[in-house]
């Protein structure tokens with residue numbers, strides 16, 4: 001009889017732990033701070049524009065969002081609020097997981113056998129629908145995230161290319177053009193190969 005009570009307590013404890021983990025994850029936020037007095041070292045853009053671009057992309061992605069995965073997922077952060085502190089513009093957004101480069105060996109192992117094709121397809125379709133090319137799919141997966149549910153996400157639109165918007169940035173900017181030509185067509189390959197490389201590392 002005592003053993004049953006013990007088991008019930010353990011089960012309650014596990015359920016409580018799982019629930020609080022779920023609760024904490026779904027309510028945690030990430031605040032991206034952008035110092036508008038600085039310039040982006042890669043694109044040489046004023047950080048004020050970098051901020052505008054990030055906000056524009058996240059809003060546009062949200063407005064046009066349609067997850068086509070068999071299980072509905074959230075692949076992009078959603079803006080919660082924007083506020084200024086000193087020289088920094090703060091974008092408070094939903095935390096959608098852990099960057100691939102921060103995954104532990106155990107987590108990599110856990111995610112490695114999941115087939116992400118459907119999710120990659122879904123993310124790319126959503127980007128296309130919004131006329132956005134991410135262009136910063138860093139090799140170690142810093143800008144790709146995974147959460148406990150195995151939902152794949154894409155973050156960091158600092159240097160994204162946006163169709164018919166911010167056109168002035170393209171003119172007279174060689175790094176932009178160089179980067180644009182390099183990244184514009186390789187989203188799927190970048191995505192797939194980075195994911196596979198990192199998870200199998």
Ligand SMILES: Nc1ncnc2c1ncn2[C@@H]1O[C@H](COP(=O)(O)OP(=O)(O)O)[C@@H](O)[C@H]1O
Pocket residue numbers: 030032077093094095096097098099142143145155156157158
């Ligand atoms: N919405 C988010 N959800 C979870 N983690 C995030 C989110 N936004 C940023 N991060 C974490 O913060 C890091 C830096 O944010 P990022 O937007 O990539 O800025 P940076 O332009 O400095 O690379 C990311 O690599 C990721 O680990």
Ligand SMILES: [Mg+2]
Pocket residue numbers: 142143156
């Ligand atoms: Mg980043």
Ligand SMILES: [Zn+2]
Pocket residue numbers: 066067068069072073075118119122123
């Ligand atoms: Zn999806």
